[in-house]
Amino acid sequence: MAQCQRLLVDLVLTAVLLVVAEAGGDPLDTTSGCRGLTRGRFSRVFAFGNSLTDTGNAAIFPLTAGGPFTQPPYGETFFGHPSGRASNGRIIIDFIVEKLQVPQPTPYLAGRTAADFVNGSNFAIGGATALEPAFLQSRGLTSLVPVSLSNETRWFQNVLQLLGSSSYHAQLRVTARSFFFVGEMGVNDYFLSLQNNRTVDETASLVPHVVGAIRSALVAMIAAGARTVVVTGMVPLGCAPYFLALFPGAPGDYDRVNGCNKRLNGLAELHNCELKRTLGELSRIHPGRSFVYGEVYRPIASAVASPAAYGFGNTTLAACCGGGGGPYNFSFATFCGTTASTTCADPSKSIAWDGIHFTEAANRLMATAILSGQ
Numbered sequence: 372m373a374q375c376q377r378l379l380v381d382l383v384l385t386a387v388l389l390v391v392a393e394a395g396g397d398p399l400d401t402t403s404g405c406r407g408l409t410r411g412r413f414s415r416v417f418a419f420g421n422s423l424t425d426t427g428n429a430a431i432f433p434l435t436a437g438g439p440f441t442q443p444p445y446g447e448t449f450f451g452h453p454s455g456r457a458s459n460g461r462i463i464i465d466f467i468v469e470k471l472q473v474p475q476p477t478p479y480l481a482g483r484t485a486a487d488f489v490n491g492s493n494f495a496i497g498g499a500t501a502l503e504p505a506f507l508q509s510r511g512l513t514s515l516v517p518v519s520l521s522n523e524t525r526w527f528q529n530v531l532q533l534l535g536s537s538s539y540h541a542q543l544r545v546t547a548r549s550f551f552f553v554g555e556m557g558v559n560d561y562f563l564s565l566q567n568n569r570t571v572d573e574t575a576s577l578v579p580h581v582v583g584a585i586r587s588a589l590v591a592m593i594a595a596g597a598r599t600v601v602v603t604g605m606v607p608l609g610c611a612p613y614f615l616a617l618f619p620g621a622p623g624d625y626d627r628v629n630g631c632n633k634r635l636n637g638l639a640e641l642h643n644c645e646l647k648r649t650l651g652e653l654s655r656i657h658p659g660r661s662f663v664y665g666e667v668y669r670p671i672a673s674a675v676a677s678p679a680a681y682g683f684g685n686t687t688l689a690a691c692c693g694g695g696g697g698p699y700n701f702s703f704a705t706f707c708g709t710t711a712s713t714t715c716a717d718p719s720k721s722i723a724w725d726g727i728h729f730t731e732a733a734n735r736l737m738a739t740a741i742l743s744g745q
């Protein structure tokens with residue numbers, strides 16, 4: 372707790388404070404949890420999250436159906452057509468499903484019956500917030516897509532009812548052999564706050580609430596019998612083209628070497644510190660269950676710092692698909708999938724796909740980091 376609060380003191384001093392946090396000993400052993408994630412151990416996956424994890428829900432949800440992500444060039448690299456995923460190809464959950472050799476979970480909004488969900492379900496939906504619309508409203512924030520983690524939790528409980536209708540015991544049999552994946556959550560909450568002209572520090576005051584919402588969802592999964600849960604952390608927000616383009620900082624806010632916004636990265640680090648602390652706490656309360664922190668900050672930050680070492684080109688902060696040029700190549704007027712947008716020749720050389728979401732190459736990098744517990 373104290374370690375995370377120190378991050379709040381000055382978000383710019385992240386690098387220094389991170390060293391302190393690590394020297395202090397992280398209660399969560401991030402190296403052991405994933406070793407047990409071998410193929411054959413799980414029958415199905417239940418996934419939660421936002422557009423970074425969505426495999427088809429936003430494409431069905433009336434408010435977001437037909438959005439730019441349902442148009443080419445989304446899906447051009449893998450699938451060969453738009454698949455409802457916000458990328459040129461596979462996303463993190465796809466690589467995890469491949470690695471675990473389990474079937475692809477059915478997007479929640481694409482199924483109806485128990486038979487539809489025998490392979491699990493993906494509740495993640497583009498635009499989802501961690502916090503409930505009512506809470507955001509109390510802070511003067513109106514979410515674009517009024518679906519929160521508590522909705523996804525209820526969707527999970529609906530599916531569990533379908534799959535284990537006979538008894539709680541039957542439901543426990545389902546969950547015990549299921550792999551739970553919580554994709555990155557909170558970025559839409561922080562975006563909403565910044566978009567409403569709140570400062571990074573004001574936005575940081577949401578962190579305990581966002582992590583609290585993730586904790587509540589985890590408690591519901593635990594109550595339903597979840598034994599293995601991977602919970603993804605926050606990506607480096609200060610290296611994301613849309614955050615960089617939309618929320619300019621003061622000159623001193625930028626890392627002179629890689630161009631990322633240090634204050635926005637500090638927000639992500641704070642989130643991750645709180646999240647790790649929460650997972651450590653849940654691990655202590657529930658021995659015998661595995662709560663694994665999914666590391667995505669470091670792989671992306673490393674790739675931005677040393678792109679060539681990861682096979683990326685030097686336009687590390689630019690959207691591959693979009694337009695407007697400049698270091699970020701991002702504007703809503705030329706958003707990827709609209710007729711005004713253009714796509715870079717080789718997406719595998721880019722980290723950012725549309726400025727908000729990642730290329731398949733970056734998704735693969737993050738999935739590998741998550742599965743190896745790095």
Ligand SMILES: *[C@@H]1O[C@H](CO)[C@@H](O)[C@H](O)[C@H]1NC(C)=O
Nearest residue numbers: 474475477486487488489490
């Ligand atoms: C479930 O997975 C099996 C094995 O991959 C597949 O044959 C079946 O069609 C899947 N069912 C659904 C509803 O996705």
Ligand SMILES: *[C@@H]1O[C@H](CO)[C@@H](O)[C@H](O)[C@H]1NC(C)=O
Nearest residue numbers: 503517518519521522523525
């Ligand atoms: C999400 O949950 C809220 C609050 O319970 C509810 O009013 C809303 O209808 C739910 N939305 C969806 C899409 O299920």
Ligand SMILES: *[C@@H]1O[C@H](CO)[C@@H](O)[C@H](O)[C@H]1NC(C)=O
Nearest residue numbers: 511563564565566567568569
């Ligand atoms: C945020 O500030 C900008 C520039 O001052 C202004 O144009 C915009 O309307 C403000 N947005 C909100 C939601 O207050």
Ligand SMILES: *[C@@H]1O[C@H](CO)[C@@H](O)[C@H](O)[C@H]1NC(C)=O
Nearest residue numbers: 678683684685686687698720
């Ligand atoms: C980036 O790479 C291109 C092509 O290899 C090169 O022409 C350009 O000078 C490089 N730019 C920077 C800033 O290194």
Ligand SMILES: *[C@@H]1O[C@H](CO)[C@@H](O)[C@H](O)[C@H]1NC(C)=O
Nearest residue numbers: 686689691694695696700715
């Ligand atoms: C940026 O946008 C331009 C068009 O404005 C496009 O030609 C280019 O490939 C885009 N991608 C990158 C990485 O700069």
